[in-house]
Amino acid sequence: xxxxxxxxxxxxxxxxxxxxxxxxxxxxxxxxxxxxxxxxxxxxxxxxxxxxxxxxxxxxxxxxxxxxxxxxxxxxxxxxxxxxxxxxxxxxxxxxxxxxxxxxxxxxxxxxxxxxxxxxxxxxxxxxxxxxxxxxxxxxxxxxxxxxxxxxxxxxxxxxxxxxxxxxx
Numbered sequence: 001x002x003x004x005x006x007x008x009x010x011x012x013x014x015x016x017x018x019x020x021x022x023x024x025x026x027x028x029x030x031x032x033x034x035x036x037x038x039x040x041x042x043x044x045x046x047x048x049x050x051x052x053x054x055x056x057x058x059x060x061x062x063x064x065x066x067x068x069x070x071x072x073x074x075x076x077x078x079x080x081x082x083x084x085x086x087x088x089x090x091x092x093x094x095x096x097x098x099x100x101x102x103x104x105x106x107x108x109x110x111x112x113x114x115x116x117x118x119x120x121x122x123x124x125x126x127x128x129x130x131x132x133x134x135x136x137x138x139x140x141x142x143x144x145x146x147x148x149x150x151x152x153x154x155x156x157x158x159x160x161x162x163x164x165x166x167x168x169x
Contacts, residue, residue, distance in 0.1 A: 001026065001056050008060030022063060025133055026056040032129070066134055116162050124161075127154050 005022035030052060033039055042048045104112070117125050130140045137155065141148040 001052060004053055004056050005060050008057045009064060019060075022056060022060045025063070026052065026059045028129070028133065029055050029059070062134065116165055119161060119165055120158060124154055124158050127151060128158050131155060 001023045002019045005019035005026075009019060009022065040051060042051065117128060120128060126144070127140055130143065131137075135143070137148050137151045141151045144151070
């Protein structure tokens with residue numbers, strides 16, 4: 001699947017898009033589809049692989065479109081130095097987000113993310129997962145058949161909950 005994602009991303013990769021990200025997103029969509037009340041049926045393993053291939057290519061194309069789109073959000077964008085933790089033992093060093101991410105092992109990070117998602121009720125968890133997959137508030141609202149403002153309020157509550165959980169760790 002990673003090879004297919006790399007091929008679908010093609011030469012348009014700019015570092016913000018990675019084949020592994022596409023595969024993870026595709027697998028998340030696959031498992032969400034399997035949890036659905038009427039999951040797709042596969043006659044054989046070839047059907048399964050075709051289904052995964054379609055999801056992977058669509059995710060890669062969507063990520064490319066998203067990366068190439070102009071910034072439409074009114075949310076502020078922060079530089080790494082603006083999000084540097086205060087009181088760090090490495091004040092004399094330049095803060096780099098990738099250094100912060102290496103301080104936690106991938107299994108611990110996965111566990112932490114799972115804890116964050118499990119701390120939410122089912123409705124909030126669904127909204128958070130859709131947002132993490134890159135859906136806009138409007139897309140989530142349409143999918144869940146509610147108002148965009150409801151989604152925005154839910155996302156704000158999720159961020160507040162996760163901030164509390166992050167501060168506790």
